[in-house]
Amino acid sequence: MISPFSLVFLAAVTLTLGLRLWLVWRHIRHIGAHRAAVPADFVERIPLAAHQKAADYTIDRCRVSLAAALLDASLLLALTLGGGIAWLHEWWLARLDGIAYGLAMIFSLLLISALVDLPFSLYRQFVIEARYGFNRMTLALFCIDLAKQALLGLCIGAPLIAVVLWLMNVMGAAWWFWVWLFWAGFNLLLLFVYPTWIAPLFNTFTPLAEGETRRRIEALLARCGFHASGLFVMDGSKRSSHGNAYFTGFGNNKRIVFFDTLLERLTPDEIEAVLAHELGHFRKKHIIQSIVFLFAGSLVFLWLLGQLIDSPWFYAGLGVPAQSAGQNAALALILFFLVVPVFTLPLSPLFSQLSRRHEFEADAWAAEHAAAADLIRALVKLYEDNAATLTPDPLYSAFYDSHPPAAQRIARLQMLA
Numbered sequence: 076m077i078s079p080f081s082l083v084f085l086a087a088v089t090l091t092l093g094l095r096l097w098l099v100w101r102h103i104r105h106i107g108a109h110r111a112a113v114p115a116d117f118v119e120r121i122p123l124a125a126h127q128k129a130a131d132y133t134i135d136r137c138r139v140s141l142a143a144a145l146l147d148a149s150l151l152l153a154l155t156l157g158g159g160i161a162w163l164h165e166w167w168l169a170r171l172d173g174i175a176y177g178l179a180m181i182f183s184l185l186l187i188s189a190l191v192d193l194p195f196s197l198y199r200q201f202v203i204e205a206r207y208g209f210n211r212m213t214l215a216l217f218c219i220d221l222a223k224q225a226l227l228g229l230c231i232g233a234p235l236i237a238v239v240l241w242l243m244n245v246m247g248a249a250w251w252f253w254v255w256l257f258w259a260g261f262n263l264l265l266l267f268v269y270p271t272w273i274a275p276l277f278n279t280f281t282p283l284a285e286g287e288t289r290r291r292i293e294a295l296l297a298r299c300g301f302h303a304s305g306l307f308v309m310d311g312s313k314r315s316s317h318g319n320a321y322f323t324g325f326g327n328n329k330r331i332v333f334f335d336t337l338l339e340r341l342t343p344d345e346i347e348a349v350l351a352h353e354l355g356h357f358r359k360k361h362i363i364q365s366i367v368f369l370f371a372g373s374l375v376f377l378w379l380l381g382q383l384i385d386s387p388w389f390y391a392g393l394g395v396p397a398q399s400a401g402q403n404a405a406l407a408l409i410l411f412f413l414v415v416p417v418f419t420l421p422l423s424p425l426f427s428q429l430s431r432r433h434e435f436e437a438d439a440w441a442a443e444h445a446a447a448a449d450l451i452r453a454l455v456k457l458y459e460d461n462a463a464t465l466t467p468d469p470l471y472s473a474f475y476d477s478h479p480p481a482a483q484r485i486a487r488l489q490m491l492a
Contacts, residue, residue: 096361128462143192435479
């Protein structure tokens with residue numbers, strides 16, 4: 076007999092899938108309807124051919140996301156109500172116990188998820204990205220990256236998960252708080268070591284060469300009172316022609332990183348304006364706010380899991396017989412983190428709105444410390460080079476876009492120029 080929570084879960088999966096498909100369908104239709112003409116604010120800056128390329132590129136990616144959403148929902152139902160997790164549970168329980176069992180269960184699910192996503196990753200990289208001239212990755216490099224990611228996941232993920240499972244089993248009813256403390260500390264450590272230990276496993280970072288660009292950046296950092304442990308150029312061009320710049324690291328280990336493709340495309344004054352925007356995030360404490368928000372959210376979710384872990388209806392409602400679950404930490408983690416995205420999609424616009432507000436604030440700060448006109452030119456070049464659509468569907472954008480639509484962002488900057 077199907078349980079009430081099973082019905083609630085099935086309804087949530089159906090509604091979430093329907094919402095995702097409807098939003099993507101709206102996005103495709105909206106972009107297609109505006110494909111024939113460049114928006115008025117960009118007509119003198121972006122050629123019609125570039126605008127249409129961006130429309131076609133976005134639509135092709137959306138069509139893949141439709142198929143991925145359908146498969147994700149099917150896999151989720153197969154693993155839960157379809158009995159997939161219950162079967163894996165019985166299979167591993169007959170062979171392992173304790174933390175070893177938990178690691179086997181979690182990594183089995185991660186492997187299944189990776190294998191299901193692999194065809195979509197290959198298609199996006201070697202069909203869509205190649206079709207529009209963005210792909211520079213070879214199949215050999217793709218496989219090497221995949222192997223490195225898997226090895227890194229095992230080396231870092233296995234000890235992390237083992238400690239979490241141990242804490243869940245030995246710290247009593249307040250285990251969720253101790254797990255949160257450990258998880259928060261681990262993430263802060265990861266932020267600190269990522270630039271020097273992990274990122275170089277995938278890319279080569281070289282100091283930014285002397286010249287006008289470096290002089291302008293150092294002058295900007297000096298007048299803004301910002302200390303960085305180094306200015307680096309990353310060989311992003313070996314995988315893609317997309318360009319970007321970002322901060323990485325934590326505390327005294329902060330680095331500023333530019334994609335080589337970005338430096339090739341923008342002028343020194345435009346690069347300075349882009350960096351001023353990134354500095355705006357730092358000066359407005361957006362990074363700290365994001366970390367605090369992430370940690371607060373994780374505390375809430377772990378507390379909620381603490382309330383569910385001993386509830387037979389939670390396991391039974393997701394296809395795992397309650398009598399075989401007991402206080403199984405690994406099963407609780409797996410089921411909870413499979414279910415959470417189903418119920419939290421309606422919250423996405425809130426997170427997107429917060430992120431957009433941060434982007435507007437960083438743009439305004441950049442306009443005070445560099446030329447707004449330079450940032451406008453840089454953004455327009457990046458929109459064109461990265462084939463970013465200028466005409467997103469407003470509702471789709473409200474759910475999925477962390478940055479404001481191009482027209483809104485440029486309009487605000489023009490008021491500050």
